[in-house]
Amino acid sequence: MQALIVAGALVLLAGLLYCEKNNFLTAAMPVKTSLSLLFVAAAMLQAHPLPPYYHLILPGLILCVAGDFFLALHRKAMFLAGIVVFLFGHVLYVLAFFSLAEYSPMVWPGVLGVVVVSVAAFRWLKPHLGSMEIPVLVYVIVISVMVAGAWLVWVDKSVHVSARMMILAGAVAFYLSDLFVARDRFMKREFVNRLIGLPLYYGGQFLIAFSVGLL
Numbered sequence: 001m002q003a004l005i006v007a008g009a010l011v012l013l014a015g016l017l018y019c020e021k022n023n024f025l026t027a028a029m030p031v032k033t034s035l036s037l038l039f040v041a042a043a044m045l046q047a048h049p050l051p052p053y054y055h056l057i058l059p060g061l062i063l064c065v066a067g068d069f070f071l072a073l074h075r076k077a078m079f080l081a082g083i084v085v086f087l088f089g090h091v092l093y094v095l096a097f098f099s100l101a102e103y104s105p106m107v108w109p110g111v112l113g114v115v116v117v118s119v120a121a122f123r124w125l126k127p128h129l130g131s132m133e134i135p136v137l138v139y140v141i142v143i144s145v146m147v148a149g150a151w152l153v154w155v156d157k158s159v160h161v162s163a164r165m166m167i168l169a170g171a172v173a174f175y176l177s178d179l180f181v182a183r184d185r186f187m188k189r190e191f192v193n194r195l196i197g198l199p200l201y202y203g204g205q206f207l208i209a210f211s212v213g214l215l
Contacts, residue, residue: 002210005042009035013202020194029072036065039205046213053096054212060092061209071181079185080132083139090139090146093208097149097167100215101156110151118144121179128186136182143178147171163214170207177201 012035019028040061048054063085070082122140129136150171154164180197184190 001045002042005038005045006206009038009202009206012038013199017195017198020198021191025072029069032068032072033065035202036068036205039202039209040065042206042209043212046210048212050100050212050215052099053215056092056096056099057208057212060089060096061205063089063092064205080135083135087139087142090142093146093171094142094149097146097153097171100159100167101149101153102158104152104155106155107148107152110155111148114144114147114151121182125182125186132186139178143175147175160214163211166207166211166214170204170211173200173204173207175204177204 012031016028016031016035019025019031040058043054043058043061067082067086067089070078070085118140122137125136126133150168153159154168156164177197177200180193180200184193184197
């Protein structure tokens with residue numbers, strides 16, 4: 001089943017990139033929605049050996065589907081709605097990650113790294129944000145905490161190694177994809193942002209979704 005989901009996702013991702021490349025925005029919407037629903041299905045169709053984690057990740061994934069829909073509308077109000085919805089999705093991911101792992105002093109190097117990158121990213125974006133400065137700052141803080149939570153899971157050796165790898169890689173990929181979303185929205189709209197950002201985003205979401213079956 002997982003192989004079929006991954007194969008379907010790759011086909012849909014190729015179709016989505018084709019639509020984005022050729023500005024087929026009407027066709028891109030159902031393709032993107034179908035692809036996003038697949039990462040929800042990926043979580044639902046697995047065993048759930050740790051139900052509390054699953055019951056936080058699943059609604060987080062569903063919120064991200066809604067966020068994808070809003071961002072696909074390419075309007076300022078919808079972009080802000082997308083940020084808010086994704087923010088709540090990240091909060092659920094944060095709760096899920098922190099529910100998995102015990103505190104360890106080894107978390108602090110990762111936290112420091114995330115802070116340095118996030119401060120640099122926000123300083124890079126700030127001159128271009130205008131009225132969106134505060135919403136973007138809040139979003140950067142929350143997604144940074146999400147990555148820090150994934151790092152906390154990574155350093156907790158009591159968590160299955162495959163799950164730890166998927167959670168950390170998924171969170172980092174999600175974070176990096178948002179940099180390309182921000183670049184596309186606030187700095188320079190061009191296909192390369194989606195060419196790199198969309199595979200990172202969907203790769204990250206599928207890794208997080210598949211992690212629920214490995215705990």
